[in-house]
Amino acid sequence: MAKQGDGLILSLEGDYSAPDGASITLVLAHPTGLAGVVEDIEGDGLQGRIVYVYARDDGSLQGSATTDAEGAWTWTSADADPxxxxxxxxxxxxxxxxxxxxxxINRLNPVTVA
Known part of the structure; x- marks a missing residue:
């Protein structure tokens, strides 16, 4: 993929075919979820912490993420509901x-994360 001017050029390599009368659909989606940083009391990021994500209305576990060297984490899910x-x-x-x-951390709503 290469950006050119105000448009986007998408190049697909390989043979793509569909049965007669069918079509191929390309869907581009931005991941939806939560992101944050786990820090100690001095504000230093904490590596290797597991962040569990729960639905607030019923307490069900939705997934988890592990913090990186700076304490950052990202959880994305196709089921994340803004x-x-x-x-x-x-x-x-x-x-x-x-x-x-x-x-x-309480009362979070998913957003588009990169």
């Missing part, structure tokens, strides 16, 4: 972890 509220809990999965008060 009208639904979610909450997240970040934990340290290490057996030697001493931070027994996991971080929680």
């Amino acid at each position: 009208a639904r509220e979610y909450f997240v809990v970040a934990i340290n999965p290490a057996a030697e972890a001493t931070d027994y008060a996991p971080s929680a």
Whole structure:
């Protein structure tokens, strides 16, 4: 893919065919979900924390993500509903972890994330 001016040129390589009377549809979708950063009290990102995403209305687990070296995480799902509220809990999965008060964030709505 290469941007050219105000348009977008999409180049597909290979043979693409459909049965007579059928068509091929190309769908481009932006992932929807949540993103954030898990930090310590000094504001330093925490690596390797598991962030669990739950639906706020029924508490069902929707998925999880693991923080990177800067503490950043992203959760995307085809089922993420921008009208639904979610909450997240970040934990340290290490057996030697001493931070027994996991971080929680409440009332989140999914957005388009890159």
